[in-house]
Amino acid sequence: MPGLRKAAPQLVSLGVILFFNWLAFPGFFDLRIQDGRLFGSLIDVLNRGAPVAILAIGMTAVIASKGVDLSVGAVMAMAGAVAATMTVAGHPPPIVLLSALAVGVACGLLNGLLVAVLELQPIVATLILMVAGRGIAQLITEGVIVTFNDPGLIFVGTGAFLDLPMPVVLAAALALLAVLVVRRTALGMLIESIGVNRSASTYAGINSRLLIIIVYAFSGFCAALAGIIAAADIRGADANNAGLWLELDAILAVVIGGTSLLGGRFSILMSVLGAIIIQAMNTGILISGFPPEYNLVVKACVIILILLAQSASLGGVAWLPRRIPAAKSKEA
Amino acid sequence: MSSRLLPFYATLAIFVLAYGVCVFQFPNMLSTRVAGNLLTDNAFLGIVAVGMTFVILSGGIDLSVGAVIGFTTVLIAVLISWYGIHPLAAFAIALAISTAFGAAMGVVIHYLDVPAFIVTLAGMFLARGMAFVITTDSIPIRHEFYTTLQGLYLRLPGGGRFTLIGGLMVLVFAFGIALAHFTRFGSYVYALGGNKTSAELMGVPVARTTIGIYALSGFLSGLAGVVFSLYTSAGYSLSAVGVELDTIAAVVIGGTLLTGGVGLVAGTFMGVIIQGLIQTYIVFDGTLSSWWTKIVVGLLLFAFIALQRLLVVLSDRKRLLRNTPT
Amino acid sequence: ASLTVGFSQIGSESGWRAAETSVTKQQAEKRGVDLKFADAQQKQENQIKAIRGFIAQGVDAILVAPVVATGWEAVLQEAKDADIPVMLLDRGIDGSPDLYMTMVASDQVLEGKVAGEWLVKEAAGKECNVVELQGTTGSSPAINRKKGFEEAIAGTPTVKIIRSQTGDFTRAKGKEVMEGFLKAENGGKNICALYAHNDDMAVGAIQAIKEAGLKPGTDIKVVSIDAVPDIFKAMADGEANATVELTPNMAGPAFDALEKFKADGTLPPKQIITESKLYTQADDPMKVYEEKKGLGY
Amino acid sequence: MSNPDLLTARDIRKSFVGFKALDSVDFSVRAGEIHALLGENGAGKSTLIKVLTGVLRADSGTFELNGDPITVRDTLHAQQLGIGTVYQEVNLLPNLTVAENLYIGRQPKRFGLVDTRAMHKMARALLADYDIDIDVGAQLSSFSVAVQQLVAIARAVDMSGSVLILDEPTASLDRHEVELLFGVLRKLRDRGLGIVFITHFLDQVYAISDRITVLRNGRLVGTRETASLPRVELVSMMLGRTLAAATEHGRRDAPPHSSRRIAFHDFGRDRSIAPFDMTIHAGEVVGVAGLLGSGRTETARLMFGIDLADCGTIGIDGKPVKIASPRDAVRLGFGLCPEDRKADGIIGDLSVRENIALALQARRGWLRRMSTSDQTELANRFVKALDIRTTDIEKPVKLLSGGNQQKVILARWLATSPRFLILDEPTRGIDVGAHAEIIELINKLCDEGLALLVISSELEEIVAYSTRVRTLRDRAHVGELTGAEISTGSIMQAIAADPGGAK
Numbered sequence A: 001m002p003g004l005r006k007a008a009p010q011l012v013s014l015g016v017i018l019f020f021n022w023l024a025f026p027g028f029f030d031l032r033i034q035d036g037r038l039f040g041s042l043i044d045v046l047n048r049g050a051p052v053a054i055l056a057i058g059m060t061a062v063i064a065s066k067g068v069d070l071s072v073g074a075v076m077a078m079a080g081a082v083a084a085t086m087t088v089a090g091h092p093p094p095i096v097l098l099s100a101l102a103v104g105v106a107c108g109l110l111n112g113l114l115v116a117v118l119e120l121q122p123i124v125a126t127l128i129l130m131v132a133g134r135g136i137a138q139l140i141t142e143g144v145i146v147t148f149n150d151p152g153l154i155f156v157g158t159g160a161f162l163d164l165p166m167p168v169v170l171a172a173a174l175a176l177l178a179v180l181v182v183r184r185t186a187l188g189m190l191i192e193s194i195g196v197n198r199s200a201s202t203y204a205g206i207n208s209r210l211l212i213i214i215v216y217a218f219s220g221f222c223a224a225l226a227g228i229i230a231a232a233d234i235r236g237a238d239a240n241n242a243g244l245w246l247e248l249d250a251i252l253a254v255v256i257g258g259t260s261l262l263g264g265r266f267s268i269l270m271s272v273l274g275a276i277i278i279q280a281m282n283t284g285i286l287i288s289g290f291p292p293e294y295n296l297v298v299k300a301c302v303i304i305l306i307l308l309a310q311s312a313s314l315g316g317v318a319w320l321p322r323r324i325p326a327a328k329s330k331e332a
Numbered sequence B: 001m002s003s004r005l006l007p008f009y010a011t012l013a014i015f016v017l018a019y020g021v022c023v024f025q026f027p028n029m030l031s032t033r034v035a036g037n038l039l040t041d042n043a044f045l046g047i048v049a050v051g052m053t054f055v056i057l058s059g060g061i062d063l064s065v066g067a068v069i070g071f072t073t074v075l076i077a078v079l080i081s082w083y084g085i086h087p088l089a090a091f092a093i094a095l096a097i098s099t100a101f102g103a104a105m106g107v108v109i110h111y112l113d114v115p116a117f118i119v120t121l122a123g124m125f126l127a128r129g130m131a132f133v134i135t136t137d138s139i140p141i142r143h144e145f146y147t148t149l150q151g152l153y154l155r156l157p158g159g160g161r162f163t164l165i166g167g168l169m170v171l172v173f174a175f176g177i178a179l180a181h182f183t184r185f186g187s188y189v190y191a192l193g194g195n196k197t198s199a200e201l202m203g204v205p206v207a208r209t210t211i212g213i214y215a216l217s218g219f220l221s222g223l224a225g226v227v228f229s230l231y232t233s234a235g236y237s238l239s240a241v242g243v244e245l246d247t248i249a250a251v252v253i254g255g256t257l258l259t260g261g262v263g264l265v266a267g268t269f270m271g272v273i274i275q276g277l278i279q280t281y282i283v284f285d286g287t288l289s290s291w292w293t294k295i296v297v298g299l300l301l302f303a304f305i306a307l308q309r310l311l312v313v314l315s316d317r318k319r320l321l322r323n324t325p326t
Numbered sequence C: 001a002s003l004t005v006g007f008s009q010i011g012s013e014s015g016w017r018a019a020e021t022s023v024t025k026q027q028a029e030k031r032g033v034d035l036k037f038a039d040a041q042q043k044q045e046n047q048i049k050a051i052r053g054f055i056a057q058g059v060d061a062i063l064v065a066p067v068v069a070t071g072w073e074a075v076l077q078e079a080k081d082a083d084i085p086v087m088l089l090d091r092g093i094d095g096s097p098d099l100y101m102t103m104v105a106s107d108q109v110l111e112g113k114v115a116g117e118w119l120v121k122e123a124a125g126k127e128c129n130v131v132e133l134q135g136t137t138g139s140s141p142a143i144n145r146k147k148g149f150e151e152a153i154a155g156t157p158t159v160k161i162i163r164s165q166t167g168d169f170t171r172a173k174g175k176e177v178m179e180g181f182l183k184a185e186n187g188g189k190n191i192c193a194l195y196a197h198n199d200d201m202a203v204g205a206i207q208a209i210k211e212a213g214l215k216p217g218t219d220i221k222v223v224s225i226d227a228v229p230d231i232f233k234a235m236a237d238g239e240a241n242a243t244v245e246l247t248p249n250m251a252g253p254a255f256d257a258l259e260k261f262k263a264d265g266t267l268p269p270k271q272i273i274t275e276s277k278l279y280t281q282a283d284d285p286m287k288v289y290e291e292k293k294g295l296g297y
Numbered sequence D: 001m002s003n004p005d006l007l008t009a010r011d012i013r014k015s016f017v018g019f020k021a022l023d024s025v026d027f028s029v030r031a032g033e034i035h036a037l038l039g040e041n042g043a044g045k046s047t048l049i050k051v052l053t054g055v056l057r058a059d060s061g062t063f064e065l066n067g068d069p070i071t072v073r074d075t076l077h078a079q080q081l082g083i084g085t086v087y088q089e090v091n092l093l094p095n096l097t098v099a100e101n102l103y104i105g106r107q108p109k110r111f112g113l114v115d116t117r118a119m120h121k122m123a124r125a126l127l128a129d130y131d132i133d134i135d136v137g138a139q140l141s142s143f144s145v146a147v148q149q150l151v152a153i154a155r156a157v158d159m160s161g162s163v164l165i166l167d168e169p170t171a172s173l174d175r176h177e178v179e180l181l182f183g184v185l186r187k188l189r190d191r192g193l194g195i196v197f198i199t200h201f202l203d204q205v206y207a208i209s210d211r212i213t214v215l216r217n218g219r220l221v222g223t224r225e226t227a228s229l230p231r232v233e234l235v236s237m238m239l240g241r242t243l244a245a246a247t248e249h250g251r252r253d254a255p256p257h258s259s260r261r262i263a264f265h266d267f268g269r270d271r272s273i274a275p276f277d278m279t280i281h282a283g284e285v286v287g288v289a290g291l292l293g294s295g296r297t298e299t300a301r302l303m304f305g306i307d308l309a310d311c312g313t314i315g316i317d318g319k320p321v322k323i324a325s326p327r328d329a330v331r332l333g334f335g336l337c338p339e340d341r342k343a344d345g346i347i348g349d350l351s352v353r354e355n356i357a358l359a360l361q362a363r364r365g366w367l368r369r370m371s372t373s374d375q376t377e378l379a380n381r382f383v384k385a386l387d388i389r390t391t392d393i394e395k396p397v398k399l400l401s402g403g404n405q406q407k408v409i410l411a412r413w414l415a416t417s418p419r420f421l422i423l424d425e426p427t428r429g430i431d432v433g434a435h436a437e438i439i440e441l442i443n444k445l446c447d448e449g450l451a452l453l454v455i456s457s458e459l460e461e462i463v464a465y466s467t468r469v470r471t472l473r474d475r476a477h478v479g480e481l482t483g484a485e486i487s488t489g490s491i492m493q494a495i496a497a498d499p500g501g502a503k
């Protein structure tokens, strides 16, 4: 597990953001039980951050393999649309959930095939589904918000388990599961290996094609789960807006978590932390009472500050002498 | 040399083929009007795409371009309409700011070693946010100078127009091609994209080049903003949302690799025109619902890229056999 | 010969927009008009491209739902030069009225005003703190509906907006932002009413209010704009109080005007303003819901 | 006739996290001399070069050029000072043309724009000195490593106003090219340049250098006149011990042909390598010799399933098998140390431990993970067995010196206990000590029953361990030498037989 020292810049960033939130709203840390679940701004941060955290889990694996998945937002919309229309058509929740997740996995497989077999550049390969996927989602819902009332499905979005909101529980469970799978098997090392040097990995006998497909399929699965949660949360599938631009948030979360966009070393838990940082900032903006015109400026400034902190802690700030990365001088 | 030009020829061939198919289906599409529209309507996209090509060739990415366009239109409109500044002066101010903005991102990317993706994402938030802060209203620009500029076009036989902004795009492409292939700066850009460490060891001025590249992209985004404001005679904080993705797609369709180091500015021109063609085709078709529009755009995108890959792979194979060196 | 009409739609960003598209298609079909549809994916540049494309195709008329008021003069001048009449839907443009034949639109400021007046009446002189869910920052409905509402409550110092944030016109953001409001305003106890720039955000916010343990419609009054079916269901359940209708049938009057013009050259009035009708719980919401369900919202 | 010192470095110190790569090193090169810089893998040679040329900043120390103190800001500055450098590993830009690589940053201009025509003309003239006649407008990546290496050298030579530094330039060159290079170097020396030359080939050192400086573990051992330094003493200066005479290996006899064998029959690929037959028995070392571009690497790639054969069969111990990917090959107990270790060998960001465990792990499948302690144990074992110089096994492998990276890849395959190992230029960039160790290792491995196919440009080395030698020419297997036939002379004759076939 990454040492606390390695996570220091992120933890400090989170702390500072939470502190400012508290300044803006003294009741920020208040918690109480409401209708059998914890209630409070802190819980909101976790609850609202859950979909992005889930996306970030999948995205981490993709980025570690030197890829990127722009389609996750559209896949969220598709999964939500499938879940909602099937529910409205009267299918039982287990079937609905499985189908929606299957749609996500199928999308991921498609991305994976484009990247691993056709060898398209990941950004382009997934851009295709990013554009077309939302269209497909709208085709499924015919452009309307499909509202449903099935308690089973709604539970996924607004229910509680051990007083915690379901999205938080699901995100946490997925994160733990993913970490276990990745670190208790050799998957993590093999993915990192492919991300650093695919050619050498193939020479070493790694089935890099299959692994890449698996990684994208996993990202599709995560996106579908996030999509189901998003739909269940508002009791409706909003194909037009569900997951819109969330791919950028997910990538941002991964980068804030310290995984390089160039592939290789990754940490799922750190990406989840990155997602929480982003949401803490968003929630802070909401309760700060600033006019909405300032939202983006504030967001930009916070991101820049976090990156500065991170860069400084890595000794990256070298203003005066020209910096030639000693570590890189041997490596392409 | 031929290996460099290969994706370009592939793209060109695909374009000709696609245009042929379009004309076969809608004979009206073979007109100077459509051709003129392709240039005029995609002028701002083409101009940012030139900047984006340099960025991507160097192995980076610039997500801020759409927001910078939006910001520039607002700034220009406010300067002209609220402060009564002459448009030319407003253009100069806007271009200076957008260039400085790009350069600043370049500085952060190089000296703090933060990925371009994230820096320019923050840049996108910042530029769009600053536009909101200035004003959220859409501001019309009424100035004689604008009317004059808009009135400058060549009427082509058949009713088409070769407009000032269309011409400007063509000029920018010519400039971009010269810069990429006939200057030292151009070779530095390719060098950075090929291998930054090697480039550094070979004495390429990495800092200067990186900052220059993002400044160029900022400048061209600003110029695209100027064009956009001429195109619409207005400034609006929400204009050009999502243009960064269209631009990246255009560059990539044009055969440039996102990993950097490989690609041609001329290819980007084809990419822009192909995207315009896809949209024109959809408008001429006129039966696609909102969602089918998205699906079809996605499918066509895929078709183009897959076809291009196929052509490149096929001829690459042939070439390897010939080009076996000693 | 039947008419060929090009329709440049903004996109499909909301249920209301989808309804407008499908109503337009229905209206065209009913009249035997050959409708060429182009979705601009929220981008003005795409709308301009589409209009230019329509001109190049030589359509008989063009319908445009402009995404923003500015920036149309050049392209509409081209249409005019090509003798193609243009009709604007939803909103007017900033520019000479000569550029278009007519405009069918609602009065967005009035919509906000109607909502505001309803609330002022409902509050009946009592203290009422309002939270506002704005539309997408910078979009004209967001700007105008805010303006109209503020005008309506301006004369009533007891009714005031205490918090205002953007909910991007979406249900999800509406819910998220409302959650923030509720926390920040003493668990919602300080809030007397919610004003949302569209119904979708209101529906999301209603869920947030319920999850906070309050009763929407009673503890916090809910007024919004658009009159999409889901809000009528909420009104029937007593969870929403009022909505202002924005009719999706903008194309009908436009086609009427066009047909008249083609028949005998009658020029329609420059502005056809649709009604901004207020619906409250007293208007048999369930019935309206059933009526509206099939319209493609 | 002692020329004045041209470039001098005094008391240079450079530490990386945790250890000293250079510890108070003095070094100087005179005008008109060729100065060999020698030392084991990881001794700090490349680090010294990087410090001299501004890639790395020394922690302390002073530099003088022509007697004037200087501070080299960066590589560009070094070039401006007239110091031309070829760094270890080809450090050029594969996506640029040959001409652009030669002239980047100093392209000829006409009307403010780069004059491509003139540049190509200059490039052709420049390369003619090295007997290279290629399309200088083609991408560098379309040429072999050797050509790329020569281009890098030509570039550095052309840029060196006063000092030329070459860090293992001859690693991928064959005899002919080395001779050409030496000719150029002698010419430059006579013109008064100071040349620093790093290599692990002692023959080359004696053939060309005037003085020798030896580093060991980051410290200066000494600087001596080449003429007065016996080879044995040089080796002991480098290693800090004397090397057993083991390098002077006698030829090995072929082992009795066992039933354990790998047989390729009629194996080939259109336009890549003509179909060939080859049977390798357990305990045998088959050397592969050929000129650059003769198809040696292609043979290896084909055998290992990287390129797919379009004809032929493979049999292991008489049973037919299929190889459609490296994965299949690994599963059958094959291993391959590739020629280009940076691109196809090391996983730079992963640790030494992970790099060593990688192939074994890949073969076990992702479900059966080797525990970290097993990996550590494995890595430690091989670090010790192969004497891999690293501060610890968690160090990213890209931070190791070139020769040690090579050993890590070798360890990766040995860890899988392969039955058949293909080594493509295994001793490239490896120091004399390790060289001897690797040859010894090869011999030991085949005593243990491993079948080996070794590709090498060093004929002495091939002679030293091969039981048979396969010779290649023009992408076809043209002959085989066995037993007493094997000698450098006979191999030379076989691979160059057709005068029109290769340069």
Ligand SMILES: Nc1ncnc2c1ncn2[C@@H]1O[C@H](COP(=O)(O)OP(=O)(O)OP(=O)(O)O)[C@@H](O)[C@H]1O
Residues within 6 Å of the ligand: A326, A327, A328, D016, D017, D021, D039, D040, D041, D042, D043, D044, D045, D046, D047, D048, D088, D389, D390, D399, D400, D401, D402, D403, D404, D429, D431
């Ligand atoms: N950036 C770095 N960080 C940490 N250690 C490094 C770094 N670069 C080099 N080293 C270490 O410094 C030592 C000297 O390396 P150097 O590359 O100079 O060796 P060398 O003499 O050139 O060896 P070779 O003959 O194998 O090329 C090695 O142990 C290497 O692992």
Ligand SMILES: Nc1ncnc2c1ncn2[C@@H]1O[C@H](COP(=O)(O)OP(=O)(O)OP(=O)(O)O)[C@@H](O)[C@H]1O
Residues within 6 Å of the ligand: B320, B323, B324, B325, B326, D141, D142, D143, D144, D145, D146, D290, D291, D292, D293, D294, D295, D296, D297, D298, D299, D339
């Ligand atoms: N991808 C490629 N593109 C162009 N030429 C290639 C490519 N791969 C190999 N070649 C060329 O094919 C020729 C034969 O290659 P191969 O590597 O088999 O030769 P070799 O005998 O191993 O020589 P070397 O000693 O250089 O490794 C080489 O000259 C090489 O440059």
Ligand SMILES: [Mg+2]
Residues within 6 Å of the ligand: D045, D046, D047, D088, D167, D401, D402
């Ligand atoms: Mg070295």
Ligand SMILES: [Mg+2]
Residues within 6 Å of the ligand: D296, D297, D298, D339, D424
């Ligand atoms: Mg080879």
